[in-house]
Each structure stands twice: as structure tokens, then as C-alpha cells.
Amino acid sequence: MIEYASISTHVLDTVSGEPARGVYVRLERRDSDGWAMVAEGHTDGDGRLREWAPVNAWQAGGYRLVFYVDPYLGGNAFFPEITVAFHVHDPKRHYHVPLLLSPYGYTTYRGS
Numbered sequence: 001m002i003e004y005a006s007i008s009t010h011v012l013d014t015v016s017g018e019p020a021r022g023v024y025v026r027l028e029r030r031d032s033d034g035w036a037m038v039a040e041g042h043t044d045g046d047g048r049l050r051e052w053a054p055v056n057a058w059q060a061g062g063y064r065l066v067f068y069v070d071p072y073l074g075g076n077a078f079f080p081e082i083t084v085a086f087h088v089h090d091p092k093r094h095y096h097v098p099l100l101l102s103p104y105g106y107t108t109y110r111g112s
Helices: none
Strands: 007-013 024-031 034-042 061-068 081-088 099-102 105-108
Touching: 007 024, 007 061, 061 099, 081 099
Parallel strands: 007 099
Antiparallel strands: 024 034, 024 061, 061 081, 099 105
């Protein structure tokens, strides 16, 4: 059985009021050579991505989520790619990093 790190995201389209389905997301960790990919995936029918990063790659340190939103927004995005960098202090805790999305802006926060 594969164990997954306790990291999740949820992308919500604030224009339609619906989950953003099929958004490609990469999770990257900062190491001595720069950024290394930890996991990648697409948001599900509820706009969520969970149980996707291997637990053996999850440790304290710097991470970022890179959301490729241009295809979802139909090539009309002012921000075609959104990067959210964050720091994991305690890898035993759950980290939820949602993204509220529109063609001309976005918001993010530390969720639960």
C-alpha cells in the first residue's frame, strides 16, 4: 500500500462558483540545486487534489505548488501559471493550500 503525504489543494472558480476540474498542478520541493518535482496531478471533479505526493518525499522545508490554469481558463488567463510557495515546519501536520481563481486574479490561504 502506498502512503501519501498530508498535502492537499482545492481549486475553486470564483466566477462560475464551481470547482475547477482538470487543473494540472505540480508540487515541488526546494533543494540545494533549486526546485525538484515531488508530485504532479490534475484536480478531480470536485476541484481537489489529495493523496498524490509520496510520504517519503515529504519533510520540513520549502515547497511550492504550481497551478497551470491557462488551459482551464480557455487561454484567456492574465496569470497563466500561479505559483504558491510555502514552508512546511511540521511534516506530521496536514497542509491544505486552496486556490480561489478567476481570469484576472487569485487568492490563496492556509486551509485545514
